[in-house]
Amino acid sequence: MLAAITPWKDRAGAFSSLRLIVFLALLVPAGSLLFDALTGANQPEPLRGAMHDSGTDAIRILLLSLLVTPLRQMLRWPRLAELRRMVGLFALSYALLHLLLYIAYQNWGLLRALSEIALRFYLTIGIIAVLGLTVLGITSTDGWVHRMGGRRWRQLHRAVFVVAALGLLHFMLQAKSDVTEPMLTAGLFLWLAAYRAVAPEGGSPGFWQLLAISLGAALATALGEAGWYALKTGVNARLVLEANLDVSFGLRPALWVLIVGLALTLARDLARRIPRPNRRARRVRAVA
Numbered sequence: 001m002l003a004a005i006t007p008w009k010d011r012a013g014a015f016s017s018l019r020l021i022v023f024l025a026l027l028v029p030a031g032s033l034l035f036d037a038l039t040g041a042n043q044p045e046p047l048r049g050a051m052h053d054s055g056t057d058a059i060r061i062l063l064l065s066l067l068v069t070p071l072r073q074m075l076r077w078p079r080l081a082e083l084r085r086m087v088g089l090f091a092l093s094y095a096l097l098h099l100l101l102y103i104a105y106q107n108w109g110l111l112r113a114l115s116e117i118a119l120r121f122y123l124t125i126g127i128i129a130v131l132g133l134t135v136l137g138i139t140s141t142d143g144w145v146h147r148m149g150g151r152r153w154r155q156l157h158r159a160v161f162v163v164a165a166l167g168l169l170h171f172m173l174q175a176k177s178d179v180t181e182p183m184l185t186a187g188l189f190l191w192l193a194a195y196r197a198v199a200p201e202g203g204s205p206g207f208w209q210l211l212a213i214s215l216g217a218a219l220a221t222a223l224g225e226a227g228w229y230a231l232k233t234g235v236n237a238r239l240v241l242e243a244n245l246d247v248s249f250g251l252r253p254a255l256w257v258l259i260v261g262l263a264l265t266l267a268r269d270l271a272r273r274i275p276r277p278n279r280r281a282r283r284v285r286a287v288a
Contacts, residue, residue, distance in 0.1 A: 007086055022083050026090040029057040033097075051101040055126075058094035059171050059185055062133070062164050065091055066192045073204035074268035085140050088160075092137040095130045095167075122173035129166040136160055161193055172228075179228055180253060187221030187257035207269050214261025222254035 008020035033050055036042050042049025065087040072080040106113040117123040136157055138144070145153045168189055172182040194213045198205045205213070226240040244252045251259070 010082055016079075016082070018079060019082065019086065023086065026061065026087065029053075029061075029094065033057075047101060047105050051098060051105055054094050054101055055098040055171065056181070058091055058098055059164075059167055061087060061094060062091040062160075062167060063185060063188055063192065066160065066164065066189075070192065070195050070199070070204065070264070073199065073202075074210075074264065075271045088140060089137055092133050095133050099127070099130050122170050125166050125173070126170035129163050129170060132159060132163040132166070136163065161196070164189055177233065179225065183221055183225045183228070184253035184256055186224065187217050187253055188260060190220050191217040191257060191261050204268055207265060210261070210265040210268060214258055214265055217261055218254045218258035221257045222252070225253060 007023045008016060010016045010019065033053060036053070037046060037050060040046060042053075065084060068080055068084040068087060072078060103110060103113045106116065117127050136159065139148070139153070139156060148156065168182065168186050171185065172179055175182045191213055194217060195205065195210075198209055198213070204210075222241055222244050226237040229235040229240050230237040244254050247255070
């Protein structure tokens with residue numbers, strides 16, 4: 001409860017520079033939305049621009065919340081676990097802002113907004129994702145852990161992967177012609193889902209497993225992008241696949257997924273090579 005009121009403090013009530021830095025970083029997208037609103041950066045449709053930006057922010061931060069546990073395990077940094085709830089609640093906040101801005105875009109006509117949500121498939125998927133994320137946010141407190149029991153609570157919160165998948169599908173369907181960022185986020189999500197599927201209890205997969213996950217996620221991203229453009233625009237899928245090898249116009253989503261996956265794999269390997277301080281020895285020195 002204390003951490004919710006003062007997010008820069010840890011569960012024991014002590015100041016945490018890590019929590020403060022992450023808290024301020026998660027406020028940056030909100031600051032950017034406010035700046036754009038004050039300067040008219042999203043003209044000629046500022047409300048529409050803010051609506052799309054807040055939705056994109058929600059997806060990005062939701063993926064960051066899914067990255068907390070892999071980072072904690074790979075880097076052997078237990079304190080990162082304290083950030084998971086904060087990051088998840090920020091994802092929920094931006095998702096709710098996205099929904100609020102959508103209703104505002106409909107001239108605050110709630111019935112009209114509900115009608116559009118019911119009639120348009122990508123909007124229906126989006127509202128289901130927001131509702132699912134809301135349930136996870138409400139039940140994220142220690143009180144709900146105690147009421148539900150640890151096992152049932154963990155089972156419920158594994159649904160975050162289903163919620164994230166629905167959110168990504170909504171993101172992709174509304175993007176229409178240019179799905180570069182949706183494909184990138186989908187590829188990163190595949191990496192996170194594959195990591196969770198093969199990670200041993202309480203630990204991270206090995207080097208070769210992580211390498212295989214990174215290659216597989218990158219390949220799936222490339223095939224997904226090629227298939228999407230082939231079905232939606234009629235562009236030859238082979239040409240889209242070949243574009244991944246041409247970096248003169250920038251890196252395609254599949255290559256970014258591969259780079260991120262390889263970076264995380266190397267970070268895990270380096271973390272294993274750094275000697276960890278002996279906790280027992282530190283306690284003895286502290287007593288002495």
